[in-house]
Amino acid sequence: MPAAMTTASSRTPITVAQFGIGPIGAEIARLLFSKPWIHVVAAVDIDPEKIGKDIGDVIGLGRKTGVVVTRELDVKADVVCHSTGSRLRDVASQLKMLLARGSHVVSTCEELSFPLDAEIREELQQTARANNVAILGTGVNPGFVMDKLPLTITAVCQEVRSVEIIRIQNASTRREPLQRKVGASMTVDEFRAAVAAGKIKHMGLRESLMLVGNGLGVEFDSVTDEVIEPIVADREIVTQYLKVAPGQVAGVHQTIYGKGRIDVSLELRMYVGAEDVAADRVIVHGVPDIELEVKGGIHGDRATAAMVVNCIPRIMQARVGVLTMDDVGVSFR
């Protein structure tokens, strides 16, 4: 019987360790504890304030779990959910250590969604294969709305000339750090200085583009630099956390394009006051033309945690090595 034809509920629980308990890691951990088919066996963080405490208290679960946060991973788990950083070079040694211990790894590291650093990718590949495990970078963006979902919808096309991927996210409903991170309430000059300093940038847009190109079987002739521009408020916008005056920055407009046999454009608008226009959209020019829309768009943080947890049963059944979201089927579990 195909593995897919047994339900998760009929199996022994999958043992999972949470590695990294920042805001996203905590969201993942809360979700892990809600799944009857998962048995959380460890939780790891470097924060001395968290080490030694029950993870239920650390993540606000409202109950003890019996799992105490440790500085090092000292338990074997089938799968490790890794959430400690966005940059591959910052987390590569952690990832290799986890693979070497024989665990599959599902990570929110944005650069892992399509590892562009050939050297690190090869190291991960060798370590994963040597230990007969798989590693997957996922999340909602990168990992789904601007790569996996667009790729999936193109499957009905006989021909594809270009793909436009547009994500308009209303930052008003997101947490305060996110609103600050997109530049809301800055002046345009402050915004441009923050961009120049590398402080305003959605991570993973290039990885999404390359993941889409790879899935479509296209090697782009050229890929633009990412362009990061302010979206300026034309009215006062008030959120739970801040106020934006007309002329101030409401958020960020970030784009990247790949040109080739198939042109692919990614456009991300993330700003406060976008309630009426928020959506995720994929427009395929081909045979047939396709226009897909997710009304209101898919909320970032909660969906990233969902993606990670929903990928757990999938990575258990996938081939070993470095995977991308294009390699696996995925759904709620």
Next chain:
Amino acid sequence: MPAAMTTASSRTPITVAQFGIGPIGAEIARLLFSKPWIHVVAAVDIDPEKIGKDIGDVIGLGRKTGVVVTRELDVKADVVCHSTGSRLRDVASQLKMLLARGSHVVSTCEELSFPLDAEIREELQQTARANNVAILGTGVNPGFVMDKLPLTITAVCQEVRSVEIIRIQNASTRREPLQRKVGASMTVDEFRAAVAAGKIKHMGLRESLMLVGNGLGVEFDSVTDEVIEPIVADREIVTQYLKVAPGQVAGVHQTIYGKGRIDVSLELRMYVGAEDVAADRVIVHGVPDIELEVKGGIHGDRATAAMVVNCIPRIMQARVGVLTMDDVGVSFR
């Protein structure tokens, strides 16, 4: 390097045989010949009118291909595209023969999309595994819009309570046999008699429901019988092929529901005169709620051929055995 990170174009062409050259098989074959990464090595049909002819002439390609239609498959191919029937028991012996010859099989057989006949499924499983090949049933419906696409979008959810899957297809833009098949221009009595005789029924709706349930990890407590009702015209509708008077049947409304930990409903409306409302829609009640729409809906026949061909590179990289669309990533190639 992960297999996914080499592009199709960089590989030796995949050898493909087309098995069955009816309307869908011919559409698949035309698409196969447009792909530089595919080398068509054989074409098989039982029709004496086609046997011995160049397949280019049979499918209206406008050129000779050098591939002559034969009654039996006498060449080894990496992948066989199989399109001869909707019912698993009618085609099971063909499928087993193809697998036994060491070819992967991608088939439009609707009942193969989620094989409910345990005995046939097990036979296919054993034959596929013994020969180190995979077999996959696909198409646009079943195979994508009412199963793979809904499953995929649920991946962003932390919780799912119910899924509504609605496909409204405008039969006015489809070929004449399809318009006749949905009952367009029948009286209501004729329609009901045709339903009772098993002549009006979209194949694969139950398979789509079970594929969704399986992907979500749900065993339904109960599944309704499929309900097939006429959609009655409230105005005159004229297509290229027929005319429907008010009070006559414009098409079919077919539904099925699964009840369980997660409720899933599938609703298919396929009728002439649906131009203004045609769409594919997925509504997920969960955390978060999701509303996805493909505007105008995805056209049936062309998309089915696309799905088959786009699955070819995917089945080459998948695990062996009986696969469903939930087991593979998919995109245009």
